[in-house]
Amino acid sequence: MQSTTSAEIGEHSTQSEAKLFLARVAEETGMEEAAAAARRREVLAEIAATGTYSHTPEELTHGAKMAWRNANRCIGRLFWNRMHVFDERGAASEQAVFDALLRHLAFATNGGEIRPAITILPQAGDGRDTFRIWNHQLLRYAGYESTAGVVGDPASVGFTRICERLGWRGEGTPFDLLPLVVQHGGKPPRLFEIPRTHALEVPLSHPERDVFAGFSAKWYAVPVISDMLLEIGGIRYPAAPFNGWYMGTEIGSRNLGDEARYNLLPRVAANLGLDTSSNASLWKDRALVELNAAVLHSYRLAGVTIVDHHTAAQQFSVFERNEEKAGRDVTGRWSWLIPPMSPSATSVFHKSYEDRIVSPQFLHQNPPYA
């Protein structure tokens, strides 16, 4: 009778995923057959010897781009091949990670001309401790529960409490930038304040109407998702923050408009003088349009890259055509791809997508805090 240990099973699956990934990379990057075969032998030997392997810089770069291309919920995938990859697998301390994140923010922000980028921190499973970034996004506003309701972003209430337990104190404004929380292995996490120089923000205003009267709204320039796991060829990167630029509705419809977020529709409607006594006045729809118009206008005015949902949907159609030409299936999750405003006015709404998992990929993982 033979018995198989779970380490052997892990080794086996790493092997098969590595083989699949290396074959795809070789094909897509036009590698010579001999070189591809040699690299394959090398990786298999490394897995046999150590149980894992490490990517070449080229594999890392192309793998990260493939993960973006395979992100079923992302409408921005046309630009999958235009992303800067920071190889920070050598980072060995929380301070080194923080420094890398600041470099990422500076590069991505680029004075407003946002550049898609990813910072890849050490991989898991090679015996060394990995890092986790506790933040959902590198830039994000705190949320404080009070008897009068939440001040700030209700989505951040739980994480803000954790930062406070770790000794952080925010100013208590509706737009306090949360500190970065970086954890190395099982050690207690370390907190770092983000210098204002690295957190570009956009004050919001409407081109014609004072929709924000009584509430100075703003938002940050760059969305950097920092809590997802990047999986490439069987190797897991638990910390690999990435950014694109914003699609306007993410801010105008969801972050500022959702009842469970900043909930600004009643205020905007009041400032517009809309009749909020009846649903049928479509005051929410009107307030949403003006809020979204304000977001697009303000980012333009500030010289910060942003895309409206119609243009994003058109770009996604080009992506679909490109992929078809390249002989690849486009997978997608319809419910995330449709924009939250006027979805039926975009082509995405009228199509269906297969929400199949394709590797390399970005994965949700359990938060490192309870």
Add this chain to the structure above:
Amino acid sequence: MQSTTSAEIGEHSTQSEAKLFLARVAEETGMEEAAAAARRREVLAEIAATGTYSHTPEELTHGAKMAWRNANRCIGRLFWNRMHVFDERGAASEQAVFDALLRHLAFATNGGEIRPAITILPQAGDGRDTFRIWNHQLLRYAGYESTAGVVGDPASVGFTRICERLGWRGEGTPFDLLPLVVQHGGKPPRLFEIPRTHALEVPLSHPERDVFAGFSAKWYAVPVISDMLLEIGGIRYPAAPFNGWYMGTEIGSRNLGDEARYNLLPRVAANLGLDTSSNASLWKDRALVELNAAVLHSYRLAGVTIVDHHTAAQQFSVFERNEEKAGRDVTGRWSWLIPPMSPSATSVFHKSYEDRIVSPQFLHQNPPYA
């Protein structure tokens, strides 16, 4: 060796579905146990003798309501228990069916105070010929392909061509009511013109702006879906047209707004003086809001029942609570339940639904024409 014929398999499944259905009806309508057991024996005997069975008027009525309650794509289900059921299982000719459909239209229209109703025509599988209504909805506008594009409703182009092949000639306006096409068994279908008295229509106007300048838009008052199959306790009703009242976005966003339908956004935007040279002006979103506002306003003005999508979503939340109280799961298809305008401003958007099939149910069936 035993062999089972497909008739026996059919009989078996009718049996088990009938038993399930009868048990639910007995429970929901508070039937005495003795009466329920007697009815059950009666139905099983009828299936054993004839391979099928027929519903009592009470079973038919409650079963149809349950089918509405189980309609995963329907946001209007709060009112599932308030529907008038026309039992027209005795209809024996195309003319009798047409007369029944006119009675349905008159009842449902009710001078504008729309009443949900269903007309149930003979069941399938009992050896007699059934009817099929070829129309998608009882009231629907023709669509004519021309070199200058489609005149009328592009969604009707195929069916309009079929009506023409059957000898019908429309006037060629953008809003020609299609004739009713009723088929009995394998016979050629018969066409019937709907008298104007039975087709209430609403001329569309905007309360403040002339959004329809250059195009007199209107829509019919009552949506009566006529191409779905109703299944109750294993019995199939291939013709069972049903109606509710409209949710505004069905007309304002989809029928009139969709590019592949009346495609009115460019015209409305032009009439509003919007900048259509840039997606970021949100001209489509603005045109959609005003188009939807016009629809709601016009139906109100005409005294025709209509519900806006916010109110419909709130009513659906009440339905969900009611069902929970009644100990029943609410199934649903998220992609159909969310309204096509400002979906994230409704609670449906922020929930998930299980799209499981529950009987009794409405089913899509193959069109009776090629």
